[in-house]
Amino acid sequence: MSTPAREALDRHATPWLFATALATTAPHFIHQPPWLSVLTGAMLLWAVWLWWKDRRLPGRWILIPLVGAGSAGILLEFHTLFGRDAGVAMLVMFMTMKLLELKSRRDAMVIVTLGYFLLLTHYLYSQSIPTGIWLLAAMWLVTATLIRLHGGPTSQPRDFLRYAGVLCLQAIPFMLVLYLLFPRISGPLWGLPSDAYAGKTGLSDTMTPGSIAQLVQNADIAFRVRFDGPLPPKQKLYWRGPVMEQFDGTTWQPYKGRHPAPQLDSMSPPIAYETTLEAHNQRWLLALDAPGNLPAETSLSGTLTVNTANAINERQRFRLSASLDYRFNASEDPLVLRRNLVLPANSNPQTRALAAQWRVGNTPEGVISKALGLFAADFTYTLYPPLLGRHSVDDFLFRSKRGFCEHYAAAFVTLMRAADIPARVVGGYQGGEFNPLDQYLVVRQSDAHAWAEVWLDGKGWVRVDPTAAVSPDRIETGIANALAFGEPLPMLIQIRADWIRTLRYRWEAINNAWNQNILGYDPQRQRELLARLGLADTDWRSLVIALGGTCGLLVAGLMAWTLYKRPERDPVVRLWHKALRQLARRKVDCAPWETPLDLARRVREQRPELAEPFQRVVDAYLVARYGNTDEHLKTLRDAVAQLR
């Protein structure tokens, strides 16, 4: 099949396409299966080698089996050809395969369009600022490739890159208008493939020894909070997640059945705040104890956890309030109390014996303070607890005496239940880090925590945090101060140098602004913005009209600007007029009919001191203007400068 001349692809356009393919597929190498990276990398190298040696491209009888093998590999790896990961893998494979089939400009157009498409797929994995910058650069390169394809080999790569930059910059106003005014629809339009939200970390709804300790080693942000008023004291910042009532000897988990509605008496004024939750794929919010003023789409469970109708699988904002002092279920359903006294049979005999001993002659408050006193005496707070045996609480209390918050919470609740005091484990986050730059409190996965709640007659459910007894620093300043040096905490949290912390605050404030204002621009924000612009209650039709009108104005403005720019004046003439102005200042005016040489002669008579420099100007002007070269501009410029 021969290619018509106008579709022919010149040889030096091909490296641009290699660059396009590399720039748009390379970031996927991070998360796609290694064999696919090797395959696509090898095909890219093969295509480059064939081009370098000017060899013929492989025929269909090689390409078709290759595509088949690649697709089969993807099918084996992901068990599907569609969905997020498999779809991206297919696109990456097609991109490199197409390089081996690059014959005409039409093929090149397919590669470029595929390149633009691949840019989008990166946002499925990350929408951070660095990704945005990288993709902007990649888009610039792809656009330059497109210009190179149609501009032919006559210009320099630099010119194409510059032109592409100009085009991309001119496209930005359109992007801003579309971004703000294009009618936003809340996705998804249809059911997403199951892997759409893979890999989101966060608190799980069960607790086993070590589960939180593992989470704490992750510095990712769990949520950000902005209080309307001042920041409450740090030891009051308990962000409630799942409440776990059932214990099978190793795992704590929530009771799946129904709870009666909670009775909550606030004893302090509510504190309003806005929380921006990162996706964690669970159906609960992390609300400050005790939550009030719930948003419409949420509900309060019987254990004071705020639940949403759907799992939170993308960053979401909620407005809530909290009462820091509260009374919760002063009269509790006996069924619930009974459930919170259950311990697995024949487990932890030593703990039970200790609790039975404490119960004699002590009020529940007395038992609690005895337990906390035990922890405070000689227990160590560490991320490296030794392995525990079958009677895990016995092992922990009487032998290892080293543990993390989940060990303390679990041991405490076991002790309480053995002492006939209803108790349960609460998972969530504690504390957070206040960023003074943007006034947000940042709560990370490393702030994950577990504490206990006991039911006392007349007081209802009361929070008891045994970790506070072991390591008061954990609650008052944060985990970095609570752990001994050398614990495997993320570097981000461990480094306490001031300038690094300031840098980090700045970076996180920028990220937060990015998340709040750019990524968080949703139908809700769009409505707010339009209302502020005086377009309240807009339907999509007037939005489309506003959009079309603005884009039309932009096109007209850009056309006027690019098409009817004033022609640039000849620099030689401009310099000559500058010289004439200099003469006029010295009372020598050039008559309209006077030639430069006549003028020079007159200058020699009237102002002999100017004769020589002006003669130089005239000579340079005549050569630059009428000579057949472009190089005398500098001579003229120097001569005019010396006239001064």
Next chain:
Amino acid sequence: MGIVATLQQKLFRWQSDGTAPLRLGQRRVFIIPSRGGLLYALALIVMLIGAINYNLALGHALVFLLAGLGLVGMIHTFRNLHGLIITPGRSGPVFAGETAHFQITLDNDRTTPRLGLELEAESGHPVFATVNRKKSTKLNIPVSAKKRGWLTLPRVRLSTRYPLGLFTAWAYLQPAMRCLVYPQPIGAPLPPASPTPVGGERSGDGGQEDFAGFRERQPADSPRHVAWKASARNANGPLLIKQFAGGAQVELRLDWQLTDAGLADETRLGILTGWVLAADAADAHYGLRLPGVDIPIGSGERHRQLCLEALALYQP
């Protein structure tokens, strides 16, 4: 057909109004999305659906940026033609069956180059051109000359897809240009030379026999007569021509009547054309006689052109 032609004329204004040079204005340039542009638009729609479905804020931004890029590309494609100055040039005569070349000059008074221009008078024979910043480019548009006589330049489609290839902008040009097409020469033995010997009255006037000295070259002189060695001796001086004196001269009368009357008119013209060329190649003196046309004996480039012109424009 008449209506269609009028409509096209009204709509596309391809007929130049005769005032050359022509500057492409806004109303002469048309633009539609190209096939690549449609592919791009389709990709953008799919990307937008993807961005909505996965709720990708940056995906929205990317799609909108690319949509803006498409619009900007449209303006720049339009701009690549807008304001281009087209000046018709010369077109040398050709023989029927050859390809005529119409010279056109494209001027760019912008400070940015105009690349990827394509001119096409006959489909399938495009000419590609680029005009650098503040420069001009001369190019020849090929048109196959099928018939003798005047060949007017057909409508020329000037199109471009530069810079992004997402849109095709085009303009129709029809500068009033024509090219003379000589009849296709048919090789045939020359007719016998006329019996009239050359008398003394023609001596000293461009004869071919005896070397008589040098003279300065005039523009009408054939390059074949330049005395290169003699000219080279005096490198800065004018080119010199060898002059010959006297001698007998072959004289030919190329007459319509000498061709076979049974042949078609065009064939007879072809034979005469072949004779003119052969006679000229032999440096003979010859005259041409057609019904109603009589060109006296002569020689040289100008004479040859006169004869061929008469043959090209002969109306039987």
